[in-house]
Amino acid sequence: MATLIIPTPLRKYTEDQATFSTGAITVNDAIQELTEIYPNIANHILDGNGKVRSFIKIFVGEDDIRSLDGGETVLEDNAVVSIVPAIAGGMSDMYQKIMLWR
């Protein structure tokens, strides 16, 4: 069995479950199984074409699946799959302009 780690911001869609166990063979199958069990999470992970959204990264262990076989990456027994949202930000452009004027 593989384990999916659900990021805390999305746990409201998995009935507060932090992890999801699956016997799926590939990453794509695991995500499909997750979204079948918890349909409300689908829109936050997948786009309208069923592809992983650009601001979501999927890791197997410490490897981004883009460096493996993407969604077809095979899950070995005890594999840990992480759903990773993008985190970024910074100061307002407006304040930046004010600072430049000083």
Add this chain to the structure above:
Amino acid sequence: MYHTFILPDAEQVIREHGEKDFPDECVGFLYGTDSAGERIIRQAIPIKNSKEGDKRRRFEISPLDYMRAETYALTHQTTLLGVYHSHPQHPAIPSEHDLKQALPFFSYIILSVLDQKADIIRSWRLNEASHSFEEEPLAIYAAL
């Protein structure tokens, strides 16, 4: 309204990190407990600002660091509750860039650092319905 508390040691970590990384923006993760509407931030852990380019006005967390943060939370029986970052030389108010990438549930603590001195610290949470930030009162948690 949410009630959010922070342990003094965690607040100190954020303040020291903001001053150390000035004039760059610092960033880190917040861990603790969240139950029945009461959130207690018990730990702040600094991480690297992975933004390529001008770190003085932008921050970014690498996907690998985020993945490790969730794994850390699971193995230490804690919960990843949010992210802190600093705004060097400007107010502890979220920007349009902060809002663009904001996630529900998370507390977004912002520390204003003025002339290398940690100043006001405020916490914000995303209102999904209006897609705007709402301030959550942040109180120092004092164990009785």
